[in-house]
Amino acid sequence: MTLRLEQVTVCLGGRAVLDAVDLEVGDGEIVALVGPSGAGKSTLLRAVAGLQTLDAGRVTWDDHDLAHTPPHRRRFGLVFQDQQLFPHQDVAGNVGFGLRMQHRPRAAVAARVQELLGLVGLAGFEHRRVDTLSGGEQQRVALARALAPEPVLLLLDEPLGALDRDLRDRLAVEVRALLTSLGTTAIHVTHDLDEAATVGDRTVRLPSPGPAPTSR
Amino acid sequence: MLAAAAPPLAFLAVAFVWPLAAVTRRALSTGALAEVLTDPGLRSVAWFTLWQAALSTALTMAVALPMAGVLARYRFPGRALVQAVVTVPFVLPTVVVGAAFLAVLPVRWHGTVAAILLAHVFFNYAVVVRVVGALWQHLDPRLDEAARMLGAPPWRVFTDVTLPLLRPALVAAASVVFLFTFTSFGAVLLLGGPRHPTLEVEIYRLTVARFDLPAAAAVALLQLAFLAALLGWWTWSQGRHARALRLRPASTSRPPRTRGERLWVTGNLAVAVLLLGIPLARLVQRSLQVGEGYGLAWWRLLDDRASTLGAAPLDALATSLRTAAVATAAAVVLGGLAAVAVAASGRLGRVLDTGLMLPLGTSAVTAGFGLLLVSGRLGLRGSWVLVPLAHALVALPFVVRTALPVLRSIDPRQREAAALLGASRWWVWWTVDRAALVRPLLVGAGFAFAVSMGEFGATAFLARRGTPTLPVAITDLLGRPGAANAGQAYALAVLLAVVVTAVVLVVERARRDGDGFW
Secondary structure: OOEEEEEEEEEEOOEEEEEEEEEEEOOOOEEEEEOOOOOOHHHHHHHHHOOOOOOEEEEEEOOEEOOOOOHHHOOEEEEOOOOOOOOOOEHHHHHOHHHHHOOOOHHHHHHHHHHHHHHOOOOOOOOOEHHHOOHHHHHHHHHHHHHOOOOOEEEEEOOOOOOOHHHHHHHHHHHHHHHHHHOOEEEEEOOOHHHHHHHOOEEEEOOOOOOOOOOO | OHHHHHHHHHHHHHHHHHHHHHHHHHHHHOOHHHHHHHOHHHHHHHHHHHHHHHHHHHHHHHHHHHHHHHHHHEOOOOHHHHHHHHHHHHHOOHHHHHHHHHHHOOHHHOOOHHHHHHHHHHHHHHHHHHHHHHHHOOOOHHHHHHHHHOOOOHHHHHHHHHHHHHHHHHHHHHHHHHHHHHOOOHHHHHHHOOOOOOHHHHHHHHHHOOOOHHHHHHHHHHHHHHHHHHHHHHHHHHHHOOOOOOOOOOOOOEOOOOHHHHHHHHHHHHHHHHHHHHHHHHHHHHHHEEOOEEOOHHHHHHHOOOOOOOOOHHHHHHHHHHHHHHHHHHHHHHHHHHHHHHHHOOHHHHHHHHHHHHHHHOOHHHHHHHHHHHOOOOOOOOOOOHHHHHHHHHHHHHHHHHHHHHHHOOOHHHHHHHHHOOOOHHHHHHHHHHHHHHHHHHHHHHHHHHHHHHOOOOHHHHOOOOOOOHHHHHHHHHOOOOHHHHHHHHHHHHHHHHHHHHHHHHHHHHOOOOOOOO
């Protein structure tokens, strides 16, 4: 169950945002991906998720080329920096979304939602409106929502970037504990080296964008 | 500035409130209401009006919703043009739409429900594309991506995320379309034939063909009550479902990427071209089709005084232009005064504002019928003034809607600055407010002119024999047998469509962003 990126290249607006990038993430491994803004961290996650088409190279999962697997069939989870919670659903509706897409029975969905909310420290928040939550609470809901359908790989796009220093440090520890306890394979994108060290098993650095960017 | 409210209020009282009161009195005083309510024939007319409106609304939503999404989500060459072109049918007079569908549909379809439904979809397509598209382009596409990543296939993203988020716009668009199709008159009269009358057509028929004014008044009252209930429900539900959406600036569109996406965009464009283009092209073609070949014979007949109309058809154009000029002048003066009064006063202003909007929610047929009832007491029976009076009433809300946002957006510090420089109160108003008003009033005048040129519901009751307006002349000619009558009607319809479209295009170009809702 290994994720492999081979010579992945993505051009946006005529510029190679990712230029022949190689990366390997092993089973249960948490890779922290760091780099300055503009280095293509988010683009790399989107390429893995299938939300961004590749201009060259390939992404494989378990040695299977994902080129023709649409995002919703990859069983990858994605946590956005600005959460992107569904404003028309309450907390339970958000966390249960992926489970409903798997056609799990109603009772099973409710039980799993309760379990996940307990894991992220939001027990009893089921019927809160998402726009009444604080930034930290929203990010926990986003994390629970992404984890609920048991993704084989979790992609975190600067999930703590919008939070204040104090909260970020605390949540980084929690995220690390949560991911290791669930044994989830993950790529955690951040521009903060401390956070990368806290969350990741190992840190990979994407180089700054330049006229002649090199990877590795 | 409150004194400015007096003329528009007086106008509203005479041209709107009094006529409606007369309709109500007539309906209640004669026992006609009880008769109408128990008449099985009328019950079936009411039922038909309701279900054709519901079905028209559903069909319009189904056809236009994908296009709203395409225009909101994708960037492609010619998108701005497409956006402008899909709006054209909405500004076309209903009589032109009716004529176009008579021209395009085979004769055995004339007088069928299908013809009515098609015309309604054509006419209201733009409402859905514009209203829903306006919200759609501000929805964050990453919400869709979040749903995809949670395992939702594209169609579940649509049903579980996009549709619920679009709900306010969907309700608004559906309500407007339902309102328009429920009170649709010109198209139904032309296309539905005698077998498919709606309440509007029935009011007209009872008045003009049967001279049964009490029964007509009763039907009009029924219609009014229903519309009031609909508007009340709408206001209530809009308030109830208000939800804070995190909207993004409208830069979320991108070129279609996959083959499927390109096919989807092309397919929707094809539907738009077929639905909107073919009826209009066919209308032009029919106006030029003489016997087996083509020619300008019908166009030449337009200044023939021996026409079956009793006057040269081209005189109808002159009548319409004259009427529109008077109606526009009245609507601009009254609407401008009303906007100034509303902007200057608090609670009272809002009451006036709502009152001015009411003619929009009332059927034009009922308004025209009411004016007919009180015309004698006004000393205007059979007068030419009645038609522009009714048109000014219908156009007034458009002028107010255009002018009001501009007045409200004037920074009060501008007035303070002028006052500090020693300007008198009047001079402050003249230099600041009046200067800001010129442009929106010109835009409002354009809308009023276009509305007046196409108005048919009220005009059908009030136009004098011998001096019909263009829409009345077109309907009249289409009701007469013979290729020459039909050919002239199509030619007049083309003429009317060109005039109205030209006026609206000029207005659209003159309009700045933020110059009101229209």
